[in-house]
Amino acid sequence: MILDDPAIGSIAASNLTSGAGGVGQRYDDLDYVRAIRHGLRPDGTPLAIMPSQAYWHLSNDDLGALIAFIKSAPPVDRRVAKAELRPLGRILVGLGLFEFAANRIVHDAKRPAAPAPGVTPAYGAYLVNVGDCRLCHGAALTGGRPPEPGAPFAPGLTGKHLAEWGEAGFIATMRTGVNPEGHALDPRYMPWRDYARLSNDDLAAIYAYLQSAMNGTSAQ
Ligand code: HEC
Incomplete structure (x- = not known):
């Protein structure tokens, strides 16, 4: 239910x-x-x-x-x-x-080209769309309030602290639900247990996209 x-x-x-x-x-x-x-x-x-x-x-x-x-x-x-x-x-x-x-949904919008799977910002952008990260982390991924009542603030994903984590720190956060600062992410509001099943390459692609969004090198 x-x-x-x-x-x-x-x-x-x-x-x-x-x-x-x-x-x-x-x-x-x-x-x-x-x-x-x-x-x-x-x-x-x-x-x-x-x-x-x-x-x-x-x-x-x-x-x-x-x-x-x-x-x-x-x-x-x-x-x-x-x-x-x-x-x-x-x-x-x-x-x-x-x-x-x-x-x-704009039902008749032109379908975006499907990027080839790989550790690229373009494929990471695709996974961020399909993974619905913006629903909670905001349209620009700079932080947002999840729709679920009582949910904690969903922090920005394009700021300096994620750059400091490095790719390995980001992947470990998504897999274990504990960020490099030792903060445990509440699985009731951040569905990290689902994202933990993504492959290393997929998580690395998401990280590459978040980093490119931070550096302003991506228009998506
Ligand atoms: C249903 C809402 C929701 C969705 C969807 C969601 N998140 Fe989150 N996320 C949160 C919340 C809420 C937190 C803070 C949780 C806490 O502190 O307990 C969070 C925390 C995080 C953190 C830790 C940030 C920090 O500074 O510690 C990362 C990284 C993260 N999310 C990545 C993602 C990615 C990548 C996606 C998409 C693949 C995603 N999230 C989708 C709600 C969501």
């Missing part, structure tokens, strides 16, 4: 497999593209919570691999209750405090 609040309503993450109650029984490839890249159900209504503003950036190759992976998952029978928004939830949606990703 992603959200279950007596006042706001309840939203459960979907069963993605082809078992009973799973979307795999109903979805074809285009339905997956619509859901992952555009945050829309097959009938065109928006999916709540789905971070498609980040996944919109997935290259065709990576999105294709992701869909193939989902379709290869063994079927699991599990029915997930339909999302239900109670009046307060509908007010939050109305105020834009609980925005559907689908409303933030």
